[in-house]
Amino acid sequence: MIASELKIIDSHTGGEPTRTIISGGPDLGEGDMAERLSIFARDFDHYRRTLVNEPRGSEVMVGALLCEPVNPKNAAGVVFFNNVGYLGMCGHGTIGLAVTLYNMGKISLGRHTIETPVGEVEVNLISPNRAAIENVPSYRFAKDVAVDVNGIGQVIGDIAWGGNWFFLIKNHGLLLKQDNIPQLVDYSCRVRDALSEAKITGKNDGYIDHIELFAEPANPDEANSQSFVLCPGSAYDRSPCGTGTSAKLACLYADGALQPGQIWRQQSIIGSVFEGSISIREGQLIPRIVGEAFVNLRATVVFDPNDPYCHGIPA
Numbered sequence: 547m548i549a550s551e552l553k554i555i556d557s558h559t560g561g562e563p564t565r566t567i568i569s570g571g572p573d574l575g576e577g578d579m580a581e582r583l584s585i586f587a588r589d590f591d592h593y594r595r596t597l598v599n600e601p602r603g604s605e606v607m608v609g610a611l612l613c614e615p616v617n618p619k620n621a622a623g624v625v626f627f628n629n630v631g632y633l634g635m636c637g638h639g640t641i642g643l644a645v646t647l648y649n650m651g652k653i654s655l656g657r658h659t660i661e662t663p664v665g666e667v668e669v670n671l672i673s674p675n676r677a678a679i680e681n682v683p684s685y686r687f688a689k690d691v692a693v694d695v696n697g698i699g700q701v702i703g704d705i706a707w708g709g710n711w712f713f714l715i716k717n718h719g720l721l722l723k724q725d726n727i728p729q730l731v732d733y734s735c736r737v738r739d740a741l742s743e744a745k746i747t748g749k750n751d752g753y754i755d756h757i758e759l760f761a762e763p764a765n766p767d768e769a770n771s772q773s774f775v776l777c778p779g780s781a782y783d784r785s786p787c788g789t790g791t792s793a794k795l796a797c798l799y800a801d802g803a804l805q806p807g808q809i810w811r812q813q814s815i816i817g818s819v820f821e822g823s824i825s826i827r828e829g830q831l832i833p834r835i836v837g838e839a840f841v842n843l844r845a846t847v848v849f850d851p852n853d854p855y856c857h858g859i860p861a
């Protein structure tokens with residue numbers, strides 16, 4: 547049971563929602579965010595289901611538990627989750643969190659550090675609705691990996707880390723258009739299943755739970771590239787995906803197609819755009835992702851003891 551009153555603020559970043567628990571969340575102790583994620587998943591998973599699963603949430607909702615940071619010099623800590631589990635890092639969610647913290651009066655415009663389960667992330671709140679994140683170090687792990695996919699045949703892609711593991715595919719033969727989303731979801735789910743069956747992983751057996759498809763943008767004045775991103779489960783990212791854009795920047799750099807400081811505009815399947823660039827620090831590639839977010843709901847969660855689904859429908 548969830549005893550205390552749970553308060554949330556919703557935002558969206560380029561169309562992709564983030565539901566931040568601002569008070570009444572579980573007490574996860576004082577360890578770092580990776581330890582708190584483990585405790586959350588082990589002992590308090592019902593909070594995740596309550597907040598993001600239907601009927602209160604939906605498969606597209608990403609949850610963010612706002613935590614006290616370990617290091618008091620940092621603005622906040624956060625653990626991200628969705629309808630099927632937990633995320634190491636979430637780019638759109640961090641931009642949404644920064645805008646939410648500003649909306650709450652907790653941070654001012656300017657630079658802040660947020661602790662995540664996969665490391666510290668810098669956020670520069672440029673205006674009340676626009677933020678740049680400097681993500682965790684990102685890299686391409688493997689190029690041109692072939693996998694045999696049920697019902698499709700051989701698919702070739704790159705494996706890259708951008709705070710989550712991604713399989714990035716250029717030659718898929720599909721139209722990246724909104725009315726083609728069911729086909730894009732089906733294709734991407736098949737690829738993810740095939741990678742898992744073939745035991746193709748990221749570094750240290752990292753499970754590849756995000757699939758990214760790329761195409762030329764409809765309007766080259768708006769973006770360098772368009773993408774479709776399958777998130778864990780079968781939801782697709784309405785935003786261009788911050789960690790996915792980071793993985794893409796790492797692959798472009800590895801191919802010699804992007805130089806430090808050069809702007810790369812990545813467009814989502816619904817048309818929203820993130821502006822990406824990279825810097826190289828101490829031999830590591832640090833992606834910078836700029837996007838817009840807006841707060842669109844403040845609420846208190848209600849638990850009716852007669853409601854059989856007050857803690858969510860199990861996904």
Ligand code: PYC
Nearest residue numbers: 636637638787788789
């Ligand atoms: O923006 O990094 C991201 C993200 C991951 C899953 C959904 N959005």
